[in-house]
Amino acid sequence: MTDPITLPLWLVLLGGVLAAWAALERLLMPTVRWYLQRRANVVIEELNRRLALEIPEFKRTERRVLIERLVFDPKVLEAMEAQARDSGTPREVVLARVKRYAQEIVPAFSAFFYFRLGNGLARGFVRTLYRVRLGYSDEAGLKALPPKTSIVFVMNHRSNMDYVLAAYLALERTALSYAVGEWARVWPIQQLIRLMGGFFVRRNSGDPLYRKVLERYVQMATEGGVVQAMFPEGGLSRDGRLREPKIGLLDYMLRGFDPAGDRDLVFIPVGINYDRVLEDRTLLLDAVHGPSSSDATKRERKTGMAALGTIFRFIGRNLGQMVMGRWYRFGYACANFGSPFSTRAWLKHRGIDLKALDRDARGRVSAELMKDLMHEVGEVIPVLPVSLVSYTLLAGEGPISTLELKARVQTLIDGLNAKGAKVYIPRSDREYSIEVGLRMLTLRRLIADTDGMLAVVPKERPLLQYYANAIAHLI
Helix, strand or coil, X not given: CCCCCCCCHXXXXXXXXXXXXXXXXXXXXXXXXXXXXXXXXXXXXHHHHHCCCCCCHHHHCCHHHHHHHHHCCHHHHHHHHHHHHHHCCCHXXXXXXXHHHHHHHCCCCCHHHHHHHHHHHHHHHHHHHCEEEEEEECHHHHHCCCCCEEEEEEECCCCCHHHHHHHHHCCCCCCCEEEECHHHCCCCHHHHHHHCCCEECCCCCCCHHHHHHHHHHHHHHHHCCCCEEECCCCCCCCCCCCCCCCCHHHHHHHHCCCCCCCCEEEEEEEEEEECCCCCHHHHHHHHHCCCCHHHHHHHHHHXXXXXXXXXXXXXXXXXXXXXXXXXXXXXXXXXXXCCCEEHHXXXXXXXXXXXXXXXXXXXXXHHHHHHHHHHHHHHCCCECHHHHHHHHHHHCCCCEEHHHHHHHHHHHHHHHHHCCCCECCHHHCHHHHHHHHHHHHHHCCCEEEECCEEEECHHHXXXXXXXXXXXXXXX
């Protein structure tokens, strides 16, 4: 029993590695997970005392549990069985597809990352680039919402910066959960978005099984009280105007909504605008040479790394300008939060009974509701200095003096105020606001000043039109 045993060195090393792994897996990792979960619960309890909209239990549930719940949801299983039966595919193969879809969709929200690390990164990044402002917010309407309310922020989509800007400005209210396109499924953006509570969507998927898994996740999150944010336009505006909205996510929500239930489904219209959109020239090129519909989906997925490369090139170029002392911030970035829009009240006002509708009729109701929501979003889009000056310059028929331009912008502001538009005037000084717009356009060489006469640079007219279009629907 006590005789020594001789073993090869490789076997001793292997045994040591396995023993260390077992100790790590069975002893250390459970302790670390317990400690991190305890810290996360402390953070969430602290946040829920401060936030206007608490982080619901669904959002705090482990990702592994949510994936299992989604995979074995009765409606998903029903769709899976139908797929296996109709296609003749083994059930195990279809189940593996469902699990892959669920893992792709379900986020890995971390309250610690979102509010501790993500907050600092978002604050530093967006405030480095812009003068960030919250223009208008219906605080009374938000405070009047009942505790059990499913809330969805509905936004226009002008820039990929929208995700950061909206999350930053909503930070004192809640944590937002976004639906993000496939362009962001690249390292490390994918991991960061999941930690921030975002979930990925294949916007043009024709797979009914995938759509059912996505539908059930959206419905489960909505029923669980997760505060969501969506961009109904489905992509960035190519010409500055609001795009035709898509109703997919809204339709999913309506399918699971019971007007007689405990929870109302309330939408908060959010309008976003910038004095400079980082992607403006690229978006204008897409508007002229847009991808064909046949390869649009492939391009969205393939351009993830290209988008990341563009971001790094942009950062490098601006860092170089900072070093040389020739860099300026990109003007104002502003968001307005409109009044709550109750789905229950909307349906009651129109006498619509969702349960009595077939699929086509419900689709028409979703389209009508989305039309009203996008109207509300359009009404709260901020009017910023660059848009004001761009619109005024393009409305003229030739060069204009600075004095005449300022007079026309003043008249435009008066007209917009009379219509109830949300005009943001920096420092409450109209003169300064006009000067900000002129400075931004001059620095970018979009307008020329010749002996005190201002004129649009001909080749830059489309870019000025892009910024004028942002407020054209309000005029």
